[in-house]
Amino acid sequence: MLQGLVQNYSGLLATRFFLGVFETGMFPGAFYLIGMWYRRNEAQKRYSFFFSSTTLAGAFGGLLASAIGKMDGMRGYAGWRWIFILEGLLTCCVSFFLYFLLPCFPEEVKWLSEDERQYVQARLRIDQGRSALERPIKLVDVGRVLKDPKIIVGGLMYFGLIVPAYGYAYFSPAIIQSYGYTRIQTQLHSVPPWAAAFGFAMAIAWLSDRLKHRLLFCIFPICVSAAGFAILLAVHDNRNLQYAALFLVAMGAYSAMPVIVCWFNLNLGGHHRRAIGSAWQVGFGNIGGIISVYAFLDKDAPKYIPGYAICISFVALSGLSCVTYFVMCKVANRNREKSAFRAATRAAYPLSAATAPRFLTPMQIRCLSDDMRQAIDKAVSSAPVVLFMKGTPETPQCGFSRASIQILGMQGVDPEKFTAFNVLEDNDLRQGIKEYSEWPTIPQLYVDKEFVGGCDILMTMHQDGSLAKMLEEKGVLAAVEEPPK
Helix, strand or coil: CHHHCCCCHHHHHHHHHHHHHHHCCHHHHHHHHHHCCCCHHHHHHHHHHHHCHHHHHHHHHHHHHHHHHHHCCHHHCCHHHHHHHHHHHHHHHHHHHHHHHCCCCCCCCCCCCHHHHHHHHHHHHHHHCCCCCCCCCCHHHHHHHHCCHHHHHHHHHHHHHHHHHHHHHHHHHHHHHCCCCCHHHHHHHCHHHHHHHHHHHHHHHHHHHHHCCCHHHHHHHHHHHHHHHHHHHHCCCCHHHHHHHHHHHHHHHHHHHHHHHHHHHHCCCCHHHHHHHHHHHHHHHCCHHHHHHCCCCHHHCCCCHHHHHHHHHHHHHHHHHHHHHHHHHHHHHHHHHHHHHHHHHHHCCCCCCCCCCCCCCCCCCCCCCHHHHHHHHHHHCCCCEEEEECECCCCECCHHHHHHHHHHHHHCECHHHEEEEEHHHCHHHHHHHHHHHCCCCCCEEEECCEEEECHHHHHHHHHHCHHHHHHHHHCCECCCCCCCC
16 A cells, blocks of 8 residues: 555665565465365365466456546546555455454364364365474474475476466556557456456366366466467567467466465475475565566567567476476385385284384483473374374375374274374474384374384284274274165
C-alpha cells in the first residue's frame, strides 16, 4: 500500500525491500503446511489450486487495474498509485482474518474432534510416517539436508521456471502493448492468458493425482511453454499468433511449477527435512526473478529476442533438472530395494546370541542429557508400537528399516497403534536412542514402552513365531473383519 504513497526512488526501493522480507516465507510455509495435511495422491490438486492463486490474481488484477486506472488524477494521485493503495489495503484487511483462519498441524487444530484428529494423523502416518522429535531447526540440520544432491536439483527445477514465469508476469503488459493496444486494452487483453493458465493447471493437477505420476506432468507443460517462447522468438508480424503464444507461455510455466513443488516437497520425509527443503527450493528459485528483470529491456522492444532466448534456455534447464531428479530418485529407490534384499537374505542366517551386538563400544558412550532422555521417554510412550528408523514408513532410507516395516506390516500391526520416528531428522536422537537402549544400531522397536530389539532380532522373532505371539498378547494387531455370512 505504501508503494502508492512514495515520492522518490529511494522510498520505492525501501518499500519493495520490506515487502520481500515479510512475504519471503509465505509460499514455502504454505506448501509445507499443505503437505502436512494431505496424502501424496491428494496433494497435487491442492498445491496447484493454491499456486494458481497467482494466475487468478493476474486475471482479476488486470480487470481491477483497468478499472482503477480510470481513477487517474483523483485526489492528485496517478492511476498506478491508486492500484497499489487499494490492492494493498485489501491485502492488509484480509491478513487480520487469516491469522485466525489458517490451520495449524493436524495434531494441534482445535476445530477437529479427538477422533477426527486421530483419523487424520493415522492416514498421514501410513503415507508419510512421523518426523523426529520436535525441536527448533539448527544450522547443522540445514547443512545436513543440503548435502543431498537431490535437494540442489530440486531448487534448479523451480529456478529454471521462475525466470520465464516472472518475465511473463512483469513484462506481458509491455509485450501486449507493443502489439498496438491502448493502456486499458492492454490490461483487458492480459486477463485471458491468466484464466487459461488456471484451467490448464487444474487439469494437469487432476491427471497427475489420478495417475499418481509427476515427471510427465512436469515435462509436458514445460514443452508447452517452450513452444510459446519459440513462436514469440520467430514470429514478429502476426499479432494474433503472437498473442496466442502468450497463452502457451502462461499455461506451460504456471502449470509445471506447482507440480514441481508438490513432487519435490512430498518426497521429503519428516517435518525438518520438508521445512528446510521447501524453503530452499522456493528461496533459491526466486533468485531467478533478478534475471527476469533484465531479460526484457526497452532497447530490445518490440521483438524482445534476447528475452525470449533467455527464457527458452531456462525452460530447458528446468526440463533437464526434472529428468535428472527423476533418475536420481529411481537410483535411490533401487539402492534401497537392494539393501532390503540383502536384509531379507540375512534373515535366513540370523545372528546368534553370541555374535549379535548388544552393548555400545566405549567410543559410542557419552552422557545422555536429561532433556534428551525425557524426550525419548515421551516418544517411546507416544504409541503402543514405536519404531526408531532411518527414513519414514513410506520411504525407508536403509534396508534394515525397510525390512522392519515389512515385518510389522506382515504381522498386521494396527496403524493407529503404531508410530515411527525418523532419526535422520535429528542427530541427537540418532545417538541418544542408542545410549537409551544400549543397542548400537538402527532401527529399534519398542512395544508397550519395552525395548524389543533391532532388525536382526525382529527377523528371528518373526521366523520362530514369538513376535506374532507377543504382538497379539499386547493387543496391538489390527482387528480382522469377519466375512459376511
